[in-house]
Amino acid sequence: MTESSDSNLVSVPSILAVSCSESKSSKDLIADLLQGVCSPAPDYMEENIDGYKWDMNTKYYTATVKVCAPKYRTVPSAEFAESVEAVMLYFRPQSRDEFVVVQSWLRTIDQLYAPTVKLLICEFSVDGDEVPRQELMNFCIDRQLELVELAPVEIDSEEEEFGGASHGFARIRSALYAHMWSNLTMKAETPRNLRTALDAAASHHQEETERSSANVLEATAVEGNQEEMGLEEREVDMFEQLFSRLHQFKSTAETLSNEERRSYAEQITKQFWKSMGDDSEEDSLSD
Incomplete structure (x- = not known):
């Protein structure tokens, strides 16, 4: 050493x-x-x-x-x-x-x-x-x-x-x-919406670690009712919210049957695509 x-x-x-x-x-x-x-x-x-x-x-x-x-x-x-x-x-x-x-x-x-x-x-x-x-x-x-x-x-x-x-x-x-490390550097080819979400999450890492998932959900719901919040800001909030709940999604899925689990996974996938402003679902983040 x-x-x-x-x-x-x-x-x-x-x-x-x-x-x-x-x-x-x-x-x-x-x-x-x-x-x-x-x-x-x-x-x-x-x-x-x-x-x-x-x-x-x-x-x-x-x-x-x-x-x-x-x-x-x-x-x-x-x-x-x-x-x-x-x-x-x-x-x-x-x-x-x-x-x-x-x-x-x-x-x-x-x-x-x-x-x-x-x-x-x-x-x-x-x-x-x-x-x-x-x-x-x-x-x-x-x-x-x-x-x-x-x-x-x-x-x-x-x-x-x-x-x-x-x-x-x-x-x-x-x-x-999948974690948003506080010192991450985005690559130039990263899609704009994903870059925005990850950049915002990284810059506010310390704040986010002090907030529970419940607080994130509540804050997002309140802010969602404010007309002055732009579309891009809502997408960032949704993306961060979904990442904070990944462990909950996994735990819930393990209690479901195979058919229910597949349907549940499809719903979660659609939420992630929506958070990045893409409804096509034709591409994969892991490609």
């Missing part, structure tokens, strides 16, 4: 990677996440925290983030705490003790950080686990976590075909790519 001389790295957005299991370390989690996309050598962030630089390069934007492995559940500097925009926690539902550790970490995260993206990661989850699947799903809904299984016992082929990767590190990367 080398101490980085680049002070700018300390202030870039952070992803906190936490393992609550002895079966996989935080650094193992990071290595799997960043396999083939960055150097495995960590930079020194601050005492007891190693950071791995990740230069994201998506179709529509670029952003530099750091994926951090804390050695202990300690109080970081205020600067580091403010930089955390996403959290990944790994555990095994087969161990109630590890679930207790997850809950302890979440209390610490709630006290010290304000991440927009919160992912709870496990190998798989079934009803016979020490933490039964239904209990785990309810816990994720209550705590606004997205559950990601690395190797699920059952894979819904229809969901995979329609919505893309729903499990594994492919899903984790997709969730992180």
Whole structure:
């Protein structure tokens, strides 16, 4: 490990990677996440925290983030705490003790950080686990976590075909790519409406992390009744609102039958296209 001389790295957005299991370390989690996309050598962030630089390069934007492995559940500097925009926690539902550790970490995260993206990661989850699947799903809904299984016992082929990767590190990367990082830089070819939405969300990241989804919905409803709000501003609000509710959409979909889930997914897709001022639905953001 080398101490980085680049002070700018300390202030870039952070992803906190936490393992609550002895079966996989935080650094193992990071290595799997960043396999083939960055150097495995960590930079020194601050005492007891190693950071791995990740230069994201998506179709529509670029952003530099750091994926951090804390050695202990300690109080970081205020600067580091403010930089955390996403959290990944790994555990095994087969161990109630590890679930207790997850809950302890979440209390610490709630006290010290304000991440927009919160992912709870496990190998798989079934009803016979020490933490039964239904209990785990309810816990994720209550705590606004997205559950990601690395190797699920059952894979819904229809969901995979329609919505893309729903499990594994492919899903984790997709969730992180979908986040509007506070330092993202839009590419020139990005559609105007999407550029406007992402630029506005990035510039107001800190404000948005302090507002709940309910507040966003209420504010949008009130503003929508004001005649002076232009069409483009309403599109930005709708786009940000939909992004803030992605975890709710996923949780709702998991309670539906295959036919109901497909219809529900189509409705959500139409809402996203409408938020970008495009009703054609002929193109895909993931092309």
